[in-house]
Amino acid sequence: MNAHISQKQLAEQHLLEATKEFQKCMQCGKCRSVCPVFKEFGNELFVARGKNKIAQKLVSGDLQITKRVEQAINECLNCKTCSANCPAGVKPENVVLRMRWYITTQRGLHFFKALIFRQLLWRKWPITLGCAIVGIAQKVLFGIGPKNPVRHLFPLFGFSKRRNFPQLAIRSAQSMLPEVSPAKNGPRKARIGYFTGCAGNLIYTNVAKSVVDILTGYGYEVVIPKAQKCNGTPVLANGDYEGAKRLMVHNFELFQKYDLDAIVVACSSCGMSLKKEIKVFIDDSPELQEFTSKVFDINEFIEKNLEIKPEQLSRLPYKVTYHDPCHMVRGQGIKDQPRNLLKMIPGVEFTEMKNADTCCGSAGSYCITHYDTSIKINNHKIKDIQEANVNMVATGCPTCVMHIADNLAQHNSHEKTRFVVELLADSMRAAGTI
Amino acid sequence: MKKSIIDELVSIFGQENVLTEREDMIAYSYDAAPVEIEPEAVVFPTTTEQVSKLMKMAYREEIPVTPRGQGSGLSGGSIPLKKGIVLSMDKMKKMIEFDPNNRLITVEAGFTTSDIDPIVSEANLFYPPDPGSVAFSTIGGNVAENAGGLRGLKYGVTKNYVKMLKVVLPQGDIVTVGSKCVKHVAGFNSELIFVGSEGLLGIMTEVTLALLPIPQHRESALAIFNSLDSAAQAVSDIIAAGVTPSTMEFMDNATINAVQNFKDCGLPRDAEAVLLIETDGEMNSAKWEMSVIEEQVKKNDIREFQRAQNTAERDALFAGRRVALNALASVKPNLILEDATVKRSVLPDMVRGITAIAKKHNVQVGIFGHAGDGNLHPTFLIDQSDKEEMARCHKAVDELFQLAIDLDGTISGEHGIGLEKKPYLKNQIGDAGIKMLQDMKRMFDPKNLLNPGKMFDMPGEAA
């Protein structure tokens, strides 16, 4: 796994891979009509073809890394809307990632990012502990309402004062749930590994619980390897190729030890990274192919494998719409499955909103580093949600949930934000199925 | 660029609408043609008056100005050949007035073409010219290039819909040409001077376009041919029978194979040509027209004629044509898309000629396009990093243009001359033709500051 590759070789590799990609660009401009970042800035420097061109200039040596170059390269949501629409089959988001990694080989990793990606995420316990402390503080401070003076502290941590945070877990999902949850209601059908992802572990623990309850309730044994770490998405998106690689290798080796029939995830980015992005970091092998072919998004897995009978579901009186996370719809091609699950629930009145598959602007850490733009992008989503005339938005990605919920609250809009699996679990629990 | 000039630009447009950093200049140094020249400043006007002020300043300071729509042009029209200022219309994209009673819409020139139909369809109207770039080109750019689309045979091209224009002339005067009336003869037919002017004669800031009622019904069919001649003969027979299809799209064998490699669209790989045909209008007449077409087409060496019974079937028939460009693009790293056009009667000669040229110079080519109006898109599939192949391709392109001229056709049906075809224009229109264009340019723009060096050189300028 080219462990001893030098920074120089790494830099060359990134430039080469970027070149293979941007070379295909015909500069037609079609990406202008779809790129959410370009829509806000209206400057061609920020559209996909502009990023391709900047990369080309960096590679040819006609341009050096400047602040403006970094800005152009960092203004990207990795939403893949450009590549999904590109007539020449270019994947500009991959050019962007390569250039971020390349810039790190030239400039080094910012001290703060190195601390988070290479120390805290790697060791894991400081993050778990930190979340618990903040979680307690949130409880004590009664959530952080719009007028709460604690908001003035947010900027110290790089967050906007306007922001609404979800409640962080005082007890993480991984500490609440056993490493092995046996199959219920009959003989074991298969042994499933569950990759919780940081958000499922530390924020949306009810999602983790729903995944385990549904799968065990339908006869699957669920294993949550306790030593699992972040899948690397925020790390690779922030320019740290090596940090991401270390995490990917770790999880790849860890999950192989458990003799699993399948691996499920309930986070769109974790799913995409374990199915696809991992191939950028780990050399191809039969083991890797076997691993990636075993990974399923929870919606995909349930829809394909569980035989859910109508009497196993109880009524839920919700008017629901669905938001397609980028890394689910374009990242993994999952579009119908979550909708089918929602429509299966009696009482759920499903309405397709306009532009369901446009990016909500959260883009993982982008909404931390570029909050104002990410909210502007999200405002379009809020409008589409409001026009759908529903009382709930269901989706399958933690950062989408967080960002949409934050902005709905800023708009004093009443719609709730939930994961599809949570709703399904609620309906099954009420029917006494799980 | 001098600081005093940048300051003046900022005072006209506001700080947020003036770019001067190198990285931003790179972002505005190119369009869909393979040429690159960095401007010294990019400005984003929001009003016609700002454009006028800019041109007055440009004339005073003798700074070249290049108008730019969405930069989807394939002939390099929006590239700032002489550097200076790029004037981007991206912030003049408002709808000004929709007038269903008179079937007109007035928009700012930076308005995106595909944004028209959602507005006007509520009154059962549509805007017919539909270039492949409808979603990423501006009305101003469409007017400047006289853009065409799939429906040219029946519905014409952009020039057939331009009613009235607000234009800033090179020296800063603001004029309104044309009229919203169905008929008008007050003065020269001056709005048409600006159609196809490629940003050389003035900057359009507002455009009034004519609209048509949405046809009640549409019939679609796919015809698969065993030989090129039979496809071409079928086109002639259809026209001779007195029908005018709204669409008649052509794909050759190379394109069919590229499509099938890209995505199975059910096209037979050994077919020499396919035609996608549509008729539209009142239901009975659209159906009748299609039955006449079926009759005519079947007189030729045809393998199959499929008629779509519903929208899903129509989409299936068109699937191949929709991905044609994507499919060709996936064959090699790069492509050069041409738009030489001939009379439809000599279409087979043109297709055979292009294929022979490609063979002679050993370059891959796929041909698709609008058979009804003789506008083909021979697409050369190349690898730009292969210098030797590029040289061969350029030779092939030279011969392609000469072939079009020899067949009494034109070197450009819709993409314009710009930089890319400048060297070939004289072969088509002759010295006197060039001189007339130069004289007109001099009359509008005596200092040659608006989009200089495009389409033709002024006397004394280096070629």
Ligand SMILES: Cc1cc2nc3c(=O)[nH]c(=O)nc-3n(C[C@H](O)[C@H](O)[C@H](O)COP(=O)(O)OP(=O)(O)OC[C@H]3O[C@@H](n4cnc5c(N)ncnc54)[C@H](O)[C@@H]3O)c2cc1C
């Ligand atoms: C994939 C693809 C498919 C295409 N398909 C077609 C097609 O089917 N039919 C077709 O005709 N063309 C097609 N084109 C070419 C191109 O989209 C058209 O020429 C289009 O009209 C250009 O519009 P734009 O807004 O991008 O203008 P630009 O490319 O920015 O500019 C084109 C020219 O217009 C001038 N200009 C722009 N705005 C103004 C203004 N307001 N006032 C004065 N001058 C102005 C510029 O100076 C330049 O010379 C295609 C291009 C691509 C990349």
Ligand code: SF4
């Ligand atoms: S759509 Fe694709 S080919 Fe066209 S400019 Fe954008 S990246 Fe390049």
Ligand code: SF4
């Ligand atoms: S990935 Fe999304 S944000 Fe990034 S360039 Fe493509 S469309 Fe724009």
